[in-house]
Amino acid sequence: MSTNRPPSxxxxxxxxxxxxxxVVDALRRGTVPQFGLDLFAVxxxxxxxxxxxxxxxxxxxxxxxxxxxGDYGSGKTFFxxxxxxxxxxxxxxxxxxxxxxxxxxxxxxxxxxxRLTERLSTASHAPSALRAIVDSWFYTLEEEVLDAxxxxxxxxxxxxxxxxxLMESRLAEVARxxxxxxxxxxxxxxxxxxGDAATAEAxxxxxxxxxxxxxxxxxxxxVRGDLDHFAALGFLQGLLTVLRDCGHPGLLLVLxxxxxxxxxxxxxxxxxxxxxRQLLDEIDAGRFPGLFLVITGTxxxxxxxxxxxxxxxxxxxxxxxxxTDPRFDSPRAVQLRLAGFDLERLGELxxxxxxLYAGAARNPDRITELVDNAYIAELATAxxxxxxxxxxxxxxxxxxxxxxxxxxxxxxxDDFDPRRHYALTLSSAExxxxxRSAASAGDIELxx
Numbered sequence: 143m144s145t146n147r148p149p150s151x152x153x154x155x156x157x158x159x160x161x162x163x164x165v166v167d168a169l170r171r172g173t174v175p176q177f178g179l180d181l182f183a184v185x186x187x188x189x190x191x192x193x194x195x196x197x198x199x200x201x202x203x204x205x206x207x208x209x210x211x212g213d214y215g216s217g218k219t220f221f222x223x224x225x226x227x228x229x230x231x232x233x234x235x236x237x238x239x240x241x242x243x244x245x246x247x248x249x250x251x252x253x254x255x256x257r258l259t260e261r262l263s264t265a266s267h268a269p270s271a272l273r274a275i276v277d278s279w280f281y282t283l284e285e286e287v288l289d290a291x292x293x294x295x296x297x298x299x300x301x302x303x304x305x306x307x308l309m310e311s312r313l314a315e316v317a318r319x320x321x322x323x324x325x326x327x328x329x330x331x332x333x334x335x336x337g338d339a340a341t342a343e344a345x346x347x348x349x350x351x352x353x354x355x356x357x358x359x360x361x362x363x364x365v366r367g368d369l370d371h372f373a374a375l376g377f378l379q380g381l382l383t384v385l386r387d388c389g390h391p392g393l394l395l396v397l398x399x400x401x402x403x404x405x406x407x408x409x410x411x412x413x414x415x416x417x418x419r420q421l422l423d424e425i426d427a428g429r430f431p432g433l434f435l436v437i438t439g440t441x442x443x444x445x446x447x448x449x450x451x452x453x454x455x456x457x458x459x460x461x462x463x464x465x466t467d468p469r470f471d472s473p474r475a476v477q478l479r480l481a482g483f484d485l486e487r488l489g490e491l492x493x494x495x496x497x498l499y500a501g502a503a504r505n506p507d508r509i510t511e512l513v514d515n516a517y518i519a520e521l522a523t524a525x526x527x528x529x530x531x532x533x534x535x536x537x538x539x540x541x542x543x544x545x546x547x548x549x550x551x552x553x554x555x556d557d558f559d560p561r562r563h564y565a566l567t568l569s570s571a572e573x574x575x576x577x578r579s580a581a582s583a584g585d586i587e588l589x590x
Contacts, residue, residue, distance in 0.1 A: 157181060162502050169495060170550070172542040172572070179224040182494035184487050185217075186224060192473035193225060196434060197232050201391040203431045207422060209460050210438040212480030214576045215535035218438040221480060222396040225436065229394040230265040234434070235275070235385050237261040238396040243406045248397070249413035251374035251421075256351030258378070264390060273346050279388040280331055283308050302335065316383060320376025322365045323349070327384075329363025351377065375424060382432045392432035401443035415453040422459055444477065482534040485522055491537060492518040492544055499545065503553045512552050512559060513544075521548065521566070528568045530580040539568065539577060 161178045168175035196206040212218045226236040239257045241248050246257050259272045267274045287293055287304045295301065306328060310317070313324040326349045333342035344359030351369040360366060369377060385393055403414045418437070424430060443449035450457045462477035471479050483491070493515060500509040525540040526533050543566065551558045558564075570578050 157498070157501060159502060162498060166495075166499055166502075166545060169541045170545045172538055174219050174223060176223065177227065179220060179227060181498055182491060183220075183224050184491045184494065185481070186221065189221075189473045189478065190228075194228065195474075197229055197234065197392075197394075200234065200394075200432055200434045201232055203386075203391075205425045205428070205430055205432070206434040207425055207476070208436050209444065209477045210436060210480060211441050211444050211477055212438075213440060213482060213534055215532075215537060216480040216482035217537070218480060219398060222398060222436060222438060226394055226396065229392075229434065230263075233265070233390055234392045234394050235262055235264045235271065235390045236394040236396070237263070237269075238398060240398050241400050241402050243402060243410075247406070247410065247414065248400065248403060249410060249417045251371050251417055252351055252369045254397075255369065255374040255377055258395060259350035259381075270350065272350050275384060275388060275390070276327065276330065276346060276349070279384045280305065280309075282388045283312075305331070312383060312387060313380060316376060316380040320373050320380060322373065323377050323380035325364050327380075329359075329365070333359075333362065349377075375421070375429070378433075379429060382430055386432055392434060394434045394436065397435070397437045399439070400437045401439040401449065404443055404446070404448040411448070412452065415450065415456055419453060419456040419459070422456070483537055484533055485519070485526065488522040488526070488533060488536060488540060489515070489519045492522055492540065495541055495544060496549065499549045499553075503549075505553075509549065509552055512561075513548060517560060518544070524566045525568075528566065528581060529577060532580045535577055535580055539573065542572075 157178075161181075165175045165178040165181060193208075196208070200206055210218055210221055212221075222238060226238065229236050237258045238261055239246055239254060246253055248254065259270055261269050262271045262275070263269045264271050264275070283305050284301065287301060287308060288295055293300045293304045309327065309331075310324065313327070317324040326345050330342050330345040330349065333339075333345060340356075341359045341362055344356050345363055348355040348360060348363075348365065348369075351374070353368050355368070382393060385391075400418075403411050406414070421435065425433060425435060439449070444460060445451065450460055460476055462475045464471070464477075464479060468479060468481050496509065496513050496518060500506040503509045521544060522536070522540055525543060526536045529536050529539065547566075548560045548564060551564070552560065568581055570581070573581060
């Protein structure tokens with residue numbers, strides 16, 4: 143629950159129309175909004191102070207890591223995007239990556255890095271923000287050179303050499319292990335200065351780990367082949383350096399749905415687990431100043447023999463005691479447990495969304511009168527009942543029904559009364575696999 147959210151029944155005062163619309167549109171589609179999650183976050187206030195402390199550490203050149211655990215529907219993706227919003231407010235760049243066997247296997251770090259650059263965003267730049275960040279970095283270096291008053295702005299050749307020298311000094315540590323990163327940056331800058339847009343575009347793609355970059359562009363920069371597994375961590379280190387220099391003190395990297403490792407071949411699973419262990423060891427060793435790594439997974443992934451427990455060194459690093467009452471879970475622990483929803487929290491979530499919606503409705507009073515707290519509680523109970531009583535998987539469907547089936551109709555039709563004109567139905571076509579397996583056979587109708 144956001145500590146800044148107004149009490150139920152009031153309208154958030156400082157919410158822009160665009161921000162409100164983005165949130166409501168996403169909920170209407172049944173997806174997690176990309177922005178504005180603080181407007182209706184429920185139950186996350188207990189994490190705020192500890193995570194803000196972690197973000198502060200990262201902005202000062204440290205690093206942080208958390209493993210988020212929760213069953214399906216407990217809000218892992220919501221948590222990750224809520225944290226990303228907080229990170230962006232502190233100036234960090236963010237990237238959220240869905241781990242999957244075919245698209246983004248964890249054991250192929252070059253693929254993980256490529257997805258990172260494709261999803262890279264900042265408060266002012268949507269994905270992929272890589273080119274904007276690199277351009278901002280070179281602009282920053284040039285400003286530093288000019289501020290030193292050693293080179294005239296009109297002396298293009300001398301200015302270029304001075305910027306190159308400053309770039310080399312900033313990337314010295316990275317260049318010792320991954321010289322290709324610095325070489326590609328240098329080549330990109332020279333191509334832009336020469337007006338060679340095609341080469342510049344190819345080199346920024348190569349810096350992002352893309353495959354099949356034109357050989358001529360790579361030769362121009364003096365780099366060979368494609369990014370491989372071993373160079374990926376060096377490129378991540380270089381990216382953090384560039385981010386820091388151009389005003390973004392760190393990167394929040396979320397590896398979502400990491401439990402998919404449990405479904406892959408045994409040898410592939412072990413490679414993925416070992417890649418994660420390697421990444422954590424490198425963070426502990428101080429190789430990635432400014433990196434905040436978050437992984438999300440189910441309890442079975444952390445506790446089962448097909449997951450983390452298969453690699454004892456990794457299991458030791460992630461070990462967290464969850465034998466006590468969840469209300470005593472430490473928000474500073476390596477693993478953070480999301481408790482999921484009960485009917486009370488589901489109702490609180492619905493009231494927050496109702497109030498957010500009412501703020502842009504034609505008749506806010508009509509919204510709060512017809513979709514009152516009692517009705518929201520009834521709808522939450524009905525949706526949960528339709529999903530076999532499993533409250534934990536109900537939030538997505540509940541919010542979709544609330545917005546698309548109830549609030550929209552109340553707002554659009556002056557004679558619509560949800561208690562008289564609406565009966566809840568759940569069809570298999572609108573449910574995910576997990577939701578379908580929980581639902582009763584056939585469609586469910588419940589008069590409210």
